[in-house]
Amino acid sequence: MAVIEISSLTKTYNETTVPVHALNGVDLQFEKGEFTAIVGPSGCGKTTLLNMMGGLDAPSSGEVLVENEDITRMKAGPLVEYRLNNIGFIFQSYNLIPVLTVEENVQFIMELQHRNKKEVRDRVDHLLQVMGISDKKTVRPKFLSGGQQQRVAVARALASKPKFILADEPTANLDSKSTDTLLDLMAELNEQEQMTFIFSTHDQRVMDKAKRIITMEDGKVISDVKVSN
């Protein structure tokens, strides 16, 4: 069964003034354990698509079913709760909470889920270990390199035990070495824990690692290929 099922999804910005058709009828399915890259030229609708899948914006028409639940019809309040418990987000510019330490940033999301203290502590330790940043636990994000910050962001996204992780150009701000480290870590999580990753990217290195590449143009999917590497 597909984790995510997108059908006839459209998004038109500025409907009343100068309409921009960012998505023009997208149909896609994502299975558990995917490691998928969405690629295409700038402005083709990658971010828009990820926002719809993440419940961050509402489509103009069509539906996004997550385990058969249409998240486009959810009210704002429950949708926040839904995102908290089901979706992990990684952003291009890391977006850690600057006043919290590395450890607290990862804890934050689990505390929002009201998990018990011990579970939070153990999981945070484990994730920071996996991401190789245990030694930076008590440091605030601004003292970390971009690559390190993005690894914290991955740990934060994983912390809530989401059904899938959406990452909009996660490596765009990273140098090649940091990109490789990050990708290896994510690929490992994908292999070992069957964590579903969906990226948008312009980065050849990310495409090289991806098991499926969806190419978009003008708000449409123009190719969708599984690659074996």
Next chain:
Amino acid sequence: MMQLIKLAWRNLWRSRRRTLITLASVLMAVALAIAIRSLQIGVYGNMIGNAVRFSTGYIQIHAAGYYDDQSINNSFVSDDNLQSVIDAQQNISLAVPRLESFALASSGQHTKGVGVMGIHPDAESEMNNLNEKIVQGTYFKTDSDTGILIGDGLADYLKLNLGDTLVLLGQGFQGATAAGKFPIRAIFHFPLEEINNTLVYLSLGEAQTLFAAQNRLTSYSIMLNDPKKMDRTRNHLQAGLDERWEVMEWPAMNKALVQEIQGDNAGGLIMLGILYMVVAFGVFGTILMMTMERKKEFAVMVAIGLKPTKLSLIVILETIFIGMLGVIAGAVLILPVLIYLHWNPITLTGAAAQAYQEYGIEPILPTSLDPALFINQGILVLIITCISGLYPILYVNRFKIAETLKI
């Protein structure tokens, strides 16, 4: 919740300098506001204390109808019930019996209308230190002592000296003629000219005899331990007495003073209003900036699962922190000054002092240390800061995540 408090607190110190500047403005305004209020309320207390001391007391018990028609015919005979009702009130520190009326005072060619007050010497002294105002002669020892006390103003006018005789002529109880000759026993001087010029004191017994009003009083003037509980004490007194008695509070009897205080108070409140506008805008600006520059951060937090209501709570907490820190710092800063000024009040000199004395008020500016003052200002600033936080809260509840994330 702890998590939100932690976030709010840390956010506050992100831009340390800005927060400190905002805090300083709240602090200054609060300190100034408390100082203004403390001085105003302290001065009013002093004015009221002085006014009631020389006149009606905080509360006056008299016969029904006496206040509107202050005639000796509206006097009363005190009874056991009245005494026990007065005694039962813990808040009453002093109940001063008086028999007051009017008479013509003359000495040879000069005649003047005066107020005649029959007093209980000890009680009267306790109320307004009359015994200490004697400049010549001796004060009464008992409430049946003979002789008369007159002010130095009246003595000058009537050209009388200690030992001379003053004739009083007036109307006694139920139309009896009141006439008597009284040797001048003492001359007093009050800071209040009106008293010096127009009031004479007899012992209660002598006054009752003069006005043919044996055992009669026109009023009990009552001083209180805690003037703030005046209403309650008045109600208890009235409840214990039947309709033959009327229990009045000083504001009803001294409307001029009430008006003066109200007028001055309104001015003070306008000052306060302006101060708090400044605070409100300062806090508003800071909170607004703190919100706007964190738009993206807020969008991220909501995206990953923080409810906008909790986000609002963070903003509210930040606002409250600024407000409370400002209030506490302001109060702590100004308190020692106020305590000092309470015990060592500013003493007026020159024309200002004279103006005060003409109204019979000690020319000092004491501060009030009433805790309610601090609490009220605290609550006020808190409300104001919370209002300043409203727009940012509205904002965080409305913004579009996807768009804000792009920034």
